[in-house]
Amino acid sequence: MLGLRIRRIEIYVNTNGGRFSTSIPFKDGLNIIRAENSSGKSTCINSVAYGLGLESILGPSRKRPFPKSLYEVIYDNKTEETPYFVNRSSVSISIENSNGKSAILNRDILGDDNKVSVVTDNQSSDYFLGSAGNVGSAVSEKGFHNWLASFIGWSLPNVVTFEGKETKLYLECIFPLFFIEQKRGWSEIQANSPTHYGIKNLKKSAAEFCLGIDSFEHEKKLAKLKHQIETYESDWNGLKSFSESVADFNEVKVSRLGSIDTKDLLPRIEFSYLENDVFVSVYEQKKSLKRLIDKLAIDVAQKSPGDEVLNSKLAAIRVLRRQAEECSRSIEVTMLSISDAESKLATLRHDYDQYQQLKRLRGVGSDISNNLDTEKCPICESDLYDTLGNTSTKRRPMSLDENIAFLKNQLDFFASIRDKSLRQLQDLKSEYKLVLSRMEVERESIEAHRSDLEDINGEVKTILREKIQAESLLKDVQKLKETQDELNERATSLHSSWTTTSDSLKQLKRGRSVANRALVIRKLESLIKSNLEEFGFKTSAVNSVTVSQQTLRPEQEGYDIVAETSASDYIRIIWSYTLSLMELAGAEDSVKHGGFVVFDEPRQHEASKVSFTNLITKAAQSSKYCGQVIFATSLDEEELRISCKDKEVNLVCFDEYILTLNPDTEENVKA
Template identity: 25%
Template sequence: MLKINRLRIEIKAKEKIFGFDERFFSGLNLIASDDNTRGKSSIIAMIYYCLGFEEIIGGRGEKVLTAAFKSVIEEGENVWPVLESGAYLEIFNGIEVITIFRAAKIENRDNRLISVYYSDMENIHRQDTLLDDMYVHMPNAATNKKGFHNFLETFLHIELPMVPASDEAIRKLYLQLIFSGMFIEQKHGWANILSGMPILGIKESKKRVIEFILDLDTLDNDRKKDQLRAEEDNIKKSWTTVVREIILLVERESCTITGLPPSPKILTDVDYSKIIIQKNNDHIGEYINDLTKDYEDLNALKPKIIDNFDELQIELSETEKTIREYEWDIVKLSDLLDKEHISIRRLENNLEIIETDISNNKDAARLRDLGSEIDLYTSRDLCPTCHQEIADTLLPLPNDMPIMNIDDNIRHLNAQRDMLKFAKLSHESNLDKIQNSINHMEESLYKLRSLAKSLRSDLYQTNDSFSEAIVYKRLSIESEINNLKRLIDFYLNNKVTFEKLSDRWKDHLEKKAALPENKYSEKDKVKLKHLQECLVDNLKKFGYRSVKNLNQVEISKENYLPAIEGFDMKFDSSASDNIRAIWAFTLSLLQTSLMDSGNHPGTLIFDEPAQHSIIVSDMKEFFNSIINNLSNSQVIIGITVKDSDTRKVVNELPEGKYNLIMVPNKAFQKIDKSL
């Protein structure tokens, strides 16, 4: 919820302060003047400006404001140079009140700096009032802790969705876009429905804004589709990796595999039965059985060993010595491996800390560059982390030794980050080398142990020996059997992985099938029906005449904008009826949101809605509709009551049902003192 409580504008000239200070209430608020160019639009523009929404007007910063804020201010026949200018805006979210200050022209204060007082405007200078400085219209202002729009989103209890951007990235739907559907400014806002929406790189921004305001499930469904696409990519990559690893090991053992699904699918027992590993056209199990029989046949052969008994004993002794050396080397390398893991974890923790420090220092530098005057810990020689004096040190600190400022700190932290990243890469490289060495040694150790086992078997058979060929065949067969068994174990382990991926794939397909086929949930259909009914009802009330049968007006299922027979309603509308359509649709969004628990913040602003010679009776219906239907919301309207008919409409509004702020000859009058 957003409710504007009070706006105070201050423009300081030599020995004079000019300004505007008025309160706003729920329901209808009229900012009226007897003629144009009195400053109504300047007042409304300052509301946008304080909220950081001046892009709706057509730009960023003070350049969207009139000369009265930047160069000269008129007082009768006198013209005074503007020395400083800015505005305070008090807003309410239904629970808390804050006051926002933003400068238009103040020396050494950037217009992107916004100060937030955690109190109403009357109490901003109390000693116990908290003050925070933030920035707007800078990178990450919508996401960082010190970004004003990130703060405003939280304060207004708004949770902005992530939506597709023009560069295929996923970004947060900006507040400026949301409020361009509620704040209709004078110059561009009356060209078409949502025509004041700034271009901020969001795909189908009008559609996304309407989806958010009405809280349509389509927005959540699109998000779910994005998540499902990401999940699908993840499953496919994992599946491909497992398939590649199995095929690699199968080929390394000179085997073949058939029936292995190359892409994700729901696997059944029949599918698993079709996955067959073969060698020499025999099933791997049968091939291992044949090898085992050959191995047993070799064991049955017992040649004499008397002539080479001593040589076998020496070879066994050397082999066992080499085994012990390999085992010791593996233990040492395993210790090194553990140390590398610990070092990498420590570096990752340090990198997280430094990244946080860099972000905090950059925010501090931004606020300093923007002209923030809030006391920083570093300006008082205190550490911002531990709050101790910076001068505290184990060594004497010479008087002329400089203390690093924020910019030096950032450079130092960046250098530390680069150093830690380099160190982490170095440790990761060492980790890979050590692991490869361990793998190589374990493979060699396996062969040595097999050889030692064969030698012991020969030695302990008293009068028998094997020929060199038989020993070689025996070792070769034993190694091949073990390798093939490892291949089977590897496949069985990955079969479990396939089962998990298959379950994930089944779950993915079920979620995909659960999404509405036609994109709209039943709740969405009800909301869009209510939006259409409110729109048609408003068009009738406001005297829309360009279409004879208003029941032909519908809400487009493509972009949620008014359409007739599939075409934009504007094509069939006169200039004055286009204005009525903007009134009707803007009010309908709020009415539907209130009816169906949408996300509308509950505030509307119309600047000079009586465009293109609108009939006075239709304007009266517009006002009465706001009074009768939106008394708990807030609508602020800037209007010129130059002619008698418009003045009569305003005077005939129900007494006590609206707030009238009459702007005199000039909106900015001389005031006694600065706030």
């Protein structure tokens, strides 16, 4: 479906000495604006994009895509160049959609440039460009791009940004497929696609929309599921960090939570207290404290003597001290082991890199035999043998590839030793910290107990204090148990959600249909090849051109064709691709197209006259399917007329500036 046709463009510039203006009509098929350089051709071409509110497709920093003659000073001719000062300028575009409905778009250039006045059925309505608060022009009922998309007959899909959010596939993202401006447009297909929207796979999404390949919802679902999975994994890692922080705050040990893709979710989050050289769970600690509290209640009633308690606590201190010493020695040994492993790894990496470099030299044809002296030991310069015992049989040491493989195995081996030692070191430090904390608690308890024994009622006070401490600890244990249960409940929920979402993602990837996609791509590929032949491509080169299933752009033997062809050839590829897309839309209702193609100076890089003449022929044939092509060129007029001979071409030529002075208009008096 071809969405629009341009029927006329008009540009007005009000000055202190009169109004400058131009009016250029357009027909179906090929329209050519011919003028010398610096006469206003690009101004006319850019006014098409500007009038449609699509100036961003003219390239970056093209918010004002016109010369100063439309903003500041304009001259009446190229010889006298009398200056006139601009006080207002505007553009008016007459358009028609595929249903035959007409509209006139009026937009200020110098003036209120964020407003577009639309005249339909002799009624004028104003629409805004840009955004109004959080609502943009493509969404709001008062937004011009929302109106324009509806006028064309398009329902713009939602696509995914790099942040995983949804946004519209804006018109500015689609029209670079149809509009090739002079400065950057010929550098590649879709050269001026805007990136500031942050849309993921922008060029591919625009091409898919035009080709009618319904994958937007599929891609959106894929992106949504991937984002959910990333969120679950992030929450899972946060849960692990939080559980370790809770353990550190409560001075307990925690079992590390496994990976989220672990099927059985083992090990679960479990906090453990160190009691008498043994780690006990929060459940066991809770039971133990309850028994202790009950016992202390009985001891208070019986006024148990305190000496036995003191001796018991002193014995516990001795046990904890021995345990701390053992942890300290183990930490020291483990750190030495890590240091030794790191040293070996550094040496192995150096040797591995050296051998890799030698292998690379050998691969490019260098003789590396001088760098591999395997006859002598590099330390003592003794002969090398394959055994330490019997030196009667001499054998050449390992080859270069064997050395590389051996060093790689050694690197993996010592890396595993280091990583295992690092994990052991972390566990030992945690245990050492817990032991020191317990020792401090026991010391404070002993000091308090000794102080109480000096009091006449010290025995009872000691028991009561211990009972109070046990009751307080029981409350802490109960809170820790509740936290543990909550964390495990959250872990179970996250694991379940992650598993379900991962399964959905796998099914969605498997369920994607490619039949319709492949058919449309084959049709586009066939049209491109046909056009390339007409534009003078070699037959062998044409046969190697395909349309990528991934990017939907032309490629040659699996590579982006821009890197594989000359500049003039790539210009012809842009011609072929752009015109093929419009021709396909003219034949297929499911394929969407803006309805017109704009080429500013299409004969780039000295494309041959024959190729350019064939381009004119092909573009003129677009009238057969109601397509429209607009050229702007500075080619010699006589040469151009010869190329257009016997062809249906609307050729509009200018010898002077395209914008001419009309000093007697009423508008000038008002200005």
